[in-house]
Amino acid sequence: MYPDLNPGPRILLGPGPSEVHPRVLRAMATPLVGHLDPEFMLILDQIQRLLRYVFQTENELTLALSGTGTAGMEAAVCNWLEPGDSILVGVNGYFSERICEMADRYGARVRRLEQPWGAVFAPEVIEAALREEPAKVVALVHAETSTGALQPMQEIGEIVHRHGGLLLIDCVTSLGGLPVKIDEWGVDIAYSGSQKCLGCPPGLSPFTASPRAREVLHSRRNKVTNYYLDLTLLEKYWGKERVYHHTAPISLYYALREGLRIVQEEGLEARFARHRANAARLWEGIEALDLALHVPEPHRLPSLTTVVVPSNVDDLAVRQRLLNEYHIEIAGGLGALKGKIWRVGLMGHSSRREYVTLLLAALRDILQR
Numbered sequence: 001m002y003p004d005l006n007p008g009p010r011i012l013l014g015p016g017p018s019e020v021h022p023r024v025l026r027a028m029a030t031p032l033v034g035h036l037d038p039e040f041m042l043i044l045d046q047i048q049r050l051l052r053y054v055f056q057t058e059n060e061l062t063l064a065l066s067g068t069g070t071a072g073m074e075a076a077v078c079n080w081l082e083p084g085d086s087i088l089v090g091v092n093g094y095f096s097e098r099i100c101e102m103a104d105r106y107g108a109r110v111r112r113l114e115q116p117w118g119a120v121f122a123p124e125v126i127e128a129a130l131r132e133e134p135a136k137v138v139a140l141v142h143a144e145t146s147t148g149a150l151q152p153m154q155e156i157g158e159i160v161h162r163h164g165g166l167l168l169i170d171c172v173t174s175l176g177g178l179p180v181k182i183d184e185w186g187v188d189i190a191y192s193g194s195q196k197c198l199g200c201p202p203g204l205s206p207f208t209a210s211p212r213a214r215e216v217l218h219s220r221r222n223k224v225t226n227y228y229l230d231l232t233l234l235e236k237y238w239g240k241e242r243v244y245h246h247t248a249p250i251s252l253y254y255a256l257r258e259g260l261r262i263v264q265e266e267g268l269e270a271r272f273a274r275h276r277a278n279a280a281r282l283w284e285g286i287e288a289l290d291l292a293l294h295v296p297e298p299h300r301l302p303s304l305t306t307v308v309v310p311s312n313v314d315d316l317a318v319r320q321r322l323l324n325e326y327h328i329e330i331a332g333g334l335g336a337l338k339g340k341i342w343r344v345g346l347m348g349h350s351s352r353r354e355y356v357t358l359l360l361a362a363l364r365d366i367l368q369r
């Protein structure tokens with residue numbers, strides 16, 4: 001016999017999952033209806049409308065995929081890239097590397113545009129690369145969780161379109177915490193995740209595609225190679241036809257609906273301001289502890305802060321103490337930044353002033369010892 005499920009109390013200040021709002025947890029305990037029940041169809045419609053609100057888009061093809069952010073990434077890649085198609089990827093962190101890896105597996109011709117981890121791409125750099133050689137898809141990570149850098153989005157959509165391409169963005173760590181203006185920025189394909197700034201459990205990936213992207217999808221030469229993430233089938237479940245494709249994870253959709261309702265109640269602008277204000281408090285406090293921030297101010301990401309681990313400090317020991325003594329989870333670095341940075345997420349329901357104060361006090365205590 002095993003004991004009751006009772007994991008320790010945790011304050012989730014890592015790169016996700018972030019804390020789930022109690023209202024979302026309660027919504028998940030709602031009794032199930034069938035995934036083709038007329039009442040569930042209404043719930044899907046509401047989720048779709050709420051997603052258009054957070055994505056700031058009119059895109060008809062807007063839905064939440066079953067699967068985490070990585071499923072969204074895979075859907076973006078497998079639905080728009082056929083063998084031999086070209087993709088230009090702005091590579092400046094772990095998740096853009098993952099886009100390259102996926103696109104390669106689907107047989108695309110992957111061109112890498114590189115920047116150091118923590119830096120971002122200027123529009124002119126993208127323009128120059130496309131002038132050299134156009135690409136069917138141009139992919140950028142809006143909020144790079146592995147480095148703490150925020151990619152500015154102005155002008156890029158216009159450039160990509162002028163060169164005949166589609167603009168794809170990863171907004172897993174920005175949607176619901178900072179502005180994601182799909183229509184205004186001219187983004188054609190975007191995916192996110194439920195467990196970061198939306199304050200829901202992991203398991204769903206909000207997704208949107210522009211009418212232009214949809215046309216390209218419908219003019220594919222071959223069927224989409226991935227059945228589970230085939231949007232030409234999924235759009236028939238989310239659209240008027242309501243054709244069965246796979247059983248929707250009902251409880252997760254209840255959760256997402258509640259999480260999105262909370263976003264709408266707070267209002268996008270107020271929510272963005274809260275994320276910015278708490279990040280600013282954290283940055284000020286980190287510098288007051290004589291610690292350095294990895295990303296310079298103009299491109300620093302409010303939802304995820306990267307702190308340089310001082311050379312005389314044991315990265316893992318500090319994180320273990322935070323967890324054991326203060327029940328606070330933060331993360332270490334990934335890939336090239338492993339052992340070099342700490343990653344602190346202030347996302348969704350975790351973006352709270354009292355958590356910033358507590359984390360700074362805990363860090364001060366641990367570092368003094």
Ligand SMILES: *Cc1c(COP(=O)(O)O)cnc(C)c1O
Pocket residue numbers: 015016068069070071073095141143144145146170171172173193202
């Ligand atoms: C978390 C994250 C992902 C992957 O999402 P999973 O939910 O872990 O599958 C992709 N891109 C970025 C930028 C992320 O932060």
